[in-house]
Amino acid sequence: MKDIYELLNDINIDENEFKEMEVSELEKAKVKNTLKRSINKKRKMKSWKKNVAVASILVSLSATTFGLTFPAYAKNIPVIEDIFRFIDNGRTESSIDSNDVKDEEKGLYYNYKKFSNEINITKESNGVKITVNDAVFDGKTVSITYSIESEQDLGENAFIDSPDIEGVGAIGGSGKTTKIDKNNYVGILTLSNLEETKLDIANIKWDIDSIQNTDNQTKIQGDWNFDFSLNAVDSTMQISDSSSEQNGVKLNIEKISVTPMSFIVYYDQIVSENISNKWDGVDVELEIKDDLGNVYSGEGNGGKGTDSYNMSLSKTFEKLDENATKLIVSPHITLRDYNSDNYSSVKVSKDGDEREITLPEKSGKGKEEFVLEDIVIELKK
Incomplete structure (x- = not known):
């Protein structure tokens, strides 16, 4: 049986009759990751069910645009270069000229990538890879971006334990994890020093022993440990x-x-x-x-x-x-x-x-x- 891409190629369409449909950066990122995974497996697809699984990601683009806007759309799908901006407002490109972005669209983390440190440390345990991508310390708060690749679904909002700042007893913070594709996630964590002492360097110790699927309250046990230091940016x-x-x-x-x-x-x-x-x-x-x-x-x-x-x-x-x-x-x-x-x-x-x-x-x-x-x-x- 032909796969979905071969079926689309068999359709005769006058492209001038149709207009491309606007989609969000989050939808683009999700489709890109699905395409990348599905193309690698293309020759192995034998069953109708697998072909349906590949096609299902396009349902949100509507039946009308399914076979019409996709060819032009697929070649322009961006990569998530800046998780800070992606978490803020769904933007995936760090190279966008700030003059082309309205102030209300920029968000809190718009300029963080420029001043962050590339960590790029990956730890794998029990079928799950966690990567610490970037981190920045403003003298008060540590902001860390991370990505997760899993062999099994972790739900819509996977939960992981927060890091510690060495020598700081009182810490506040928040976190957000976003599912961008089946079993693939990106997220951001913030840690704030609630004590009066000012730090010039934040020594981060992040020991993760489980990841929780908050949809069904199940956990994957494992061993993902990270240690790194961050100098405070000028302030x-x-x-x-x-x-x-x-x-x-x-x-x-x-x-x-x-x-x-x-x-x-x-x-x-x-x-x-x-x-x-x-x-x-x-x-x-x-x-x-x-x-x-x-x-x-x-x-x-x-x-x-x-x-x-x-x-x-x-x-x-x-x-x-x-x-x-x-x-x-x-x-x-x-x-x-x-x-x-x-x-x-x-x-x-x-x-x-x-x-x-x-x-x-x-x-x-x-x-x-x-x-x-x-x-x-x-x-x-």
Whole structure:
């Protein structure tokens, strides 16, 4: 039986009658990886089922475009050169001229590849290859990109343990893994030093002993160990000590650190006793723009404090416009109660026994939102 490509070649089509269909970079990346794998196996395909599996990746392009736009589309499929940008917004090429990309499309990690270190260390265990691709340290946060190749499906969002920063006891962070093809993934991890000590070098120790398929809660056990060091990129620090307060919530901007690819805002969240007695939780979200009209996207690095109300935190934002002279910080406050839809109770396990502890009920119901007065920070040049 002919494979799908031979069948397409047998169709007589006037290409002038059709238009190519716009697809996202994520779809392109997925198709490229599938094509690469399927072409290598082309001569081995004997059964109808295998041919259907190869063709199924194109279903999302619609029945109309299936045999029409594919020839022109296939030859232009890009490679994922920059995982930082891919995680941000699906872009796969690191060579795209920044002048051709709108500011709102760039994202937090748009400039990270340029200032990162190529690690390119691969470890294989139990049918799974994990590669640490690139990493960068801005003096506060380590950002690491990685890729996974597996002999079996790991679900839509494979979960792996986070690394450690040697000598740092308090670490915050986040992670994201994206499936780009059957059994192939790319991801990014961030680790933030929550302690006051400043590091010039981050020594990373990443010992992974399992990968979890979060779809079915199964695990693949293995041994993937990585050790590497990162020098902090050049940065400048500016002390701020500016604050805004309203309705029992105060936000104080301590300092700002500016690096070649980002800037970090360090701030304190201070909540009055009246608010903490009434509400279960207080969320502070910083929105930042500059005097040129640029609006900056960012990601929280976590924090620490005496309780969940009074915290010292930081948030990393995308590259600062070098022509900006002011930052305008708008603190958005949300007061919440924990109800049956979220944090009504917690399970505690001890000696194999589980029990539920119901959280104390407070008078605040639903949520209350307000915005503190803007904090304007003059940038030092």
